[in-house]
Amino acid sequence: MIEFELESEYIELIKLIKLLRHSESGAQAKLFVEDGLVIRNGEVETRKRAKIVKGDIIELFESQVKVV
Numbered sequence: 001m002i003e004f005e006l007e008s009e010y011i012e013l014i015k016l017i018k019l020l021r022h023s024e025s026g027a028q029a030k031l032f033v034e035d036g037l038v039i040r041n042g043e044v045e046t047r048k049r050a051k052i053v054k055g056d057i058i059e060l061f062e063s064q065v066k067v068v
Helices: 013-019 026-034
Strands: 002-004 038-040 057-060 063-067
16 A cells, blocks of 8 residues: 655545556546546545545555555
8 A cells, every 4th residue: 555645635636646647647537537446435436626635545446545
C-alpha cells in the first residue's frame, strides 16, 4: 500500500489520480471514475471531484493508496 501525504484539507479525486500517475491526463482520470474503476473506502466512487481526506483508502487497478 502506498501512502500519500495530504498537505491541505482535501484533494479532489481526479487530481489525486493524476498526481499518483495512474492516468496520463485529467480526461483519462475522469473516465476511470465514470467506469466505476475507483474504490474509496471499499465502495465504488462515482464523483469525479469527491473530496479525498486523510484516512481515505483509494483503490485503482492493483494499487491501494492510503491518504495520510
